[in-house]
Amino acid sequence: MKTKIIRLLKNSDGFLSGENISDEFGVSRSAIWKYMNTLKEEGYKIESVPRKGYRLISSPDILTLEEVEEYMNTNFIGRNIHYFNSLSSTNTKAKGIAIQAKEGTIIVAEEQIRGKGRLGRSWTSPKGKGIWMSIILKPRVDPAKVAKITLIGAAAVNQGLKDIGIKSYIKWPNDIIIDGKKVCGILTEMSCELNMINYVIMGIGINVNLGREDFDDELIDKATSLKEVVGEEIDRKKLLAYVLNHFEELYIPFKESGDISKTIQVCRRESILIGKEVRIINGDTEKSGKVLGIDNEGQLIVEHGDGSIEELFSGEVSIRGMEGYL
Secondary structure, eight states: OOOOOHHHHOOSSSOOOHHHHHHHHHHOOHHHHHHHHHHHHHEEEEEEEETTEEEEEOOOOOOOOHHHHGGGOOTTTTSEEEEESSSSHHHHHHHHHHTSOTTTTTEEEESSSSOBBGGGGGGOOOTTEEEEEEEEOOOOOOGGHHHHHHHHHHHHHHHHHHHHTTTOOOEEETEEEETTEEEEEEEEEEEEEEEEEEEEEEEEEEEEEEOOOSSOOOTTTTBHHHHHHSSSOOOOOHHHHHHHHHHHHHHHHHHHHHHOOHHHHHHHTBBTTTTTTEEEEEEEEEEEEEEEEEEETTEEEEEOSOOOEEEEEETTEEEEESOOOO
């Protein structure tokens, strides 16, 4: 009911009488009054005038379906959003409901208490300042191909940022970079049995409106936010919707036939690694080489000093610059 009332208010050009709203939904006017008070408590600014009714003045900066859907053009990605004020981790929550959930279901939290990145690293997720979400996916593909989904996520974030006028780069396979610093990370986790995938969880964390004070001393030289880059706050609702739009566009060909050609085009064009000398870290082992490109399967192609060529899967490999993060 609350969702329907929000949509009705958003689509109205003026006041809506309590009587008309109650007739629309077949409930009492006192019930409508209670719903309006609930919405006000959630941050909706609603004007109430006797004998005129209710009018929506402004909506809160929250990432519910009601607030995001007007910018979305997807068919199934993000059409079911589980929204939380606070979670330990959106990936953890997503894994708890993934078996029963429809594909494309999104878990969104305003903050994560124990957000996590790849290789067990923590992820700073302050309240109301970022996009902290997980997407539940159920592709019928060989589990060995799931790593490609991370590239789809990276390309979708890159293109979503482009839609709001922000230039970014992709650091293969799962980071988005602006001005040499990380603004987004992606963590893909899978549950499978033999050659059958139960579900894939893609966690995406985007530093949207964080300030310098939100980064600790260890991160201040490695990470940044969109707000720090452009000098003003970014509309989180639009950005979330744009990322989901691009994700579905790129994911459907992969889901249907394993095709990631459009994703690879984006990852090559927007790569920050191609042509650079890098360090390749795999556990306790470290090598160096020059990045030649990304092949059609999404593997990073690296040439070592002895002239040998190596094709890297994402897995547990980390790529670093010769003297630091990049």
